[in-house]
Structure formats: C-alpha cells, structure tokens
Amino acid sequence: MLLSYVTGWxxxxxxxxxxxPFYLLAWFRMGAVFTVKTAIAVALVSVLAEVFPQLMRFEAxxxxxxxxxxxxxxxxxxxxxxxxxxxxxxxxVLGLWMQENLGIQAGWVQLGFDVALxxxxxxxxxxxxxxxxxxxxxxxxxxxxxxxxxxRYIGR
Amino acid sequence: xxxxITLPENATTKHSLLEDxxxxxIGVFICSFGLYVLTTAGLVTGQIAGLAAIISxxxxxxxxxxxxxxxxPFYALGYRRFGLSFTLKSFAAVTAMSILTDLIPLGxxxxxxxxxxxxxxxxxxxxxxxxxxxxxxxxxxxxxVLALxxxxxFGIRAGYVQLGFDAGLxxxAxxxxxxxxxxxxxxxxxxxxxxxxxxHRRDRYIxxx
Numbered sequence: 001m002l003l004s005y006v007t008g009w010x011x012x013x014x015x016x017x018x019x020x021p022f023y024l025l026a027w028f029r030m031g032a033v034f035t036v037k038t039a040i041a042v043a044l045v046s047v048l049a050e051v052f053p054q055l056m057r058f059e060a061x062x063x064x065x066x067x068x069x070x071x072x073x074x075x076x077x078x079x080x081x082x083x084x085x086x087x088x089x090x091x092x093v094l095g096l097w098m099q100e101n102l103g104i105q106a107g108w109v110q111l112g113f114d115v116a117l118x119x120x121x122x123x124x125x126x127x128x129x130x131x132x133x134x135x136x137x138x139x140x141x142x143x144x145x146x147x148x149x150x151x152r153y154i155g156r
Numbered sequence: 157x158x159x160x161i162t163l164p165e166n167a168t169t170k171h172s173l174l175e176d177x178x179x180x181x182i183g184v185f186i187c188s189f190g191l192y193v194l195t196t197a198g199l200v201t202g203q204i205a206g207l208a209a210i211i212s213x214x215x216x217x218x219x220x221x222x223x224x225x226x227x228x229p230f231y232a233l234g235y236r237r238f239g240l241s242f243t244l245k246s247f248a249a250v251t252a253m254s255i256l257t258d259l260i261p262l263g264x265x266x267x268x269x270x271x272x273x274x275x276x277x278x279x280x281x282x283x284x285x286x287x288x289x290x291x292x293x294x295x296x297x298x299x300x301v302l303a304l305x306x307x308x309x310f311g312i313r314a315g316y317v318q319l320g321f322d323a324g325l326x327x328x329a330x331x332x333x334x335x336x337x338x339x340x341x342x343x344x345x346x347x348x349x350x351x352x353x354x355x356h357r358r359d360r361y362i363x364x365x
Contacts, residue, residue: 052273055269055270055272055273056266056268056269056270056273056274056277057266057267057268057269058264058265058266058267059265059266059267060263060264060265061263061264061265062262062263062264064263065260065263065264066264068185069185069189069264072182072185072186073186073189073281075182076182076186076284076285076288077284080284142178143178143182146175146178147179
C-alpha cells in the first residue's frame with residue numbers, strides 16, 4: 001500500500017507483485033498446499049479490492065472508526081485464513097512459520113514488522129494518517145496474537 | 157456449559173475474563189457494522205435482529221432501540237438454561253450492539269451500496285461476529301439462546317434452528333417488501349447461517365468460560 005501511494009500504481013497489482021518473493025519461503029517451508037491456497041487467497045483479495053469500490057462508496061468516514069473497523073475485520077479475516085491452512089502472503093508466511101517452529105506468535109511478528117514499516121511511512125506520508133494506520137495494525141495483530149494460539153484451535 | 161467436548165490433545169479452551177472481554181467486543185463491533193450495512197441497504201434478515209429491522213422500517217424508530225427492547229423477554233430463558241454469567245454477558249453484548257449500530261452512522265456514511273454486496277458483507281461479518289460471541293459464552297439475541305438450548309439438548313446444530321425461525325420472518329417480509337429486497341436478504345441470511353452451521357460444532361473449538 002505504501003508503494004502504491006508513492007508510485008501511483010493500483011493497490012491490487014502492487015499487492016500481487018510484492019507477495020511473489022514470499023512464495024519461495026511458503027513453498028519450501030510451509031508446503032505446496034499452503035502455497036497454492038495462499039496464492040488463490042491473494043489473487044482473490046487483489047480482485048475484490050478492485051471490485052468493491054464499484055459496488056459501494058462511502059460519503060463520509062471518520063478516520064478513527066475506519067482504522068478500528070479495518071483492524072477488526074482484517075484481524076478476523078486473517079484468523080479464518082490461518083485456520084484453514086493459508087495466509088495472505090508476505091509477512092504472514094514468516095509469522096506463521098515462526099509461530100509453528102520458533103514458538104513466537106504470528107501476531108507479534110506481524111506487529112513488529114508493521115511498527116518498523118510505519119516508522120518508515122511516517123517520513124513519506126502525513127504522520128497523522130500513519131498514526132491512524134498504526135491503530136488499525138495494532139488492532140489486527142492484537143486480535144491475531146490473542147486468539148490465534150498454537151495451544152488453542154488452529155485448524156489443520 | 158456441557159463438558160463433552162473433543163478437542164486436539166493439549167488444547168486449552170478455557171478463556172480468561174480479559175479474553176472473553178476482547179472476544180465479545182470484537183464480535184459485537186463487527187456485528188454492529190454488519191447490521192448497519194444491512195439496514196442501510198434496506199434489507200431484512202432473520203432472528204431477533206430481523207424482527208427488529210422490520211419493526212424499525214415500519215415504525216421509523218431506530219434499529220438499536222427496537223433491538224434492545226425486543227430482546228428483553230429472552231433473558232429469562234437465557235438465565236434458566238445457561239445461568240447468570242451467560243445472561244449478563246448476553247445483556248452486555250446486546251446493549252453494546254444496540255448503542256453501536258446507532259452510533260456507527262455518525263462516523264460512517266454510505267452513499268452508494270449494491271444490495272447484493274450489502275447482503276454478502278452482512279452475512280460474512282455477522283457470521284464471524286456471532287461465532288466470536290458464541291465462543292466467548294454469550295449470544296446476541298433471543299433466537300440465538302433458543303438455538304443454543306436446542307443444540308445442547310437435542311444435538312441439532314444451532315445454525316439450522318435459526319434457519320427455521322428465519323423462514324418464518326421471511327414469509328412476513330414477502331408480504332411487506334419488494335421481492336428483490338427479500339431475495340438479496342435471503343442471500344445474506346443463508347450466508348450468515350451457513351457460516352455458523354459449518355464452523356460452530358461441538359466437536360471443534362467452541363470455547364469455555
């Protein structure tokens with residue numbers, strides 16, 4: 001999304017391209033089934049992100065509400081995807097691999113990456129918007145860290 | 157809560173108070189947004205929320221207020237069958253959702269919304285939200301309580317019980333609203349109930365308090 005803002009390319013395509021290197025990690029460490037499911041999930045998110053604006057438009061959106069809403073929706077969505085043996089690529093692959101092999105929870109891995117990313121983003125974008133985005137990212141990863149635990153129901 | 161749950165070995169299903177609080181908050185928040193999308197598109201649904209939406213459309217009263225009031229009689233059933241903790245949590249969840257569905261429009265305006273997309277967003281969000289609420293030992297309305305009673309007593313999945321109640325409400329909706337509205341509404345209700353029926357199973361993770 002940061003690349004999309006900076007370059008002006010559409011989010012859907014940038015999202016698809018940035019994910020490609022992480023498939024190597026997925027393929028060699030998480031297996032073929034996980035990788036194929038992840039590829040399908042990423043492709044669907046790319047398509048849906050383009051389709052949604054044509055069927056739905058907001059006239060007003062409070063940025064705090066937007067951040068929390070996105071955080072809650074994406075947090076729940078990612079837990080569902082994780083529990084069905086896939087990810088949305090990228091850091092999620094790394095996070096899941098670390099959760100399963102090193103015992104570090106995926107939620108905290110992703111949160112660490114996001115904090116670093118937003119520190120960088122604060123130099124490029126309006127820091128207030130970045131702060132709001134951080135609220136959303138904290139919500140996403142808190143939900144995942146608290147609820148997606150190796151000793152609970154993780155699916156298989 | 158019954159104790160006959162088969163889970164993977166070493167699975168921890170006990171939820172702390174804080175875990176229940178976050179699970180219920182997220183579930184209620186997501187459901188509130190789903191219901192805001194539903195009512196914005198003028199769609200209906202089943203269960204107490206559907207009854208409240210229909211009453212709200214006909215009377216002009218806010219959905220939140222109607223939803224809160226219609227739920228009141230069901231707490232007695234919830235208390236008798238599931239005890240104080242469940243009833244208090246359900247009361248808190250219903251009250252929070254009543255307030256949130258009336259507050260969200262203040263921060264989020266939708267000026268264009270395809271009813272088909274509204275139905276899908278509603279079904280998915282409320283399906284996930286209700287799963288979270290169920291797994292943290294509460295319910296978002298009377299029919300949910302009734303469905304959980306039937307699931308625990310007779311082994312009929314809660315999702316299918318709710319589908320039966322929904323059928324009755326939709327018969328009413330066919331009388332009152334245009335057929336296209338009812339059709340899209342049906343899609344949303346089917347998605348919602350399939351999500352619960354497929355994912356909330358006694359032999360999977362259901363959570364304990």
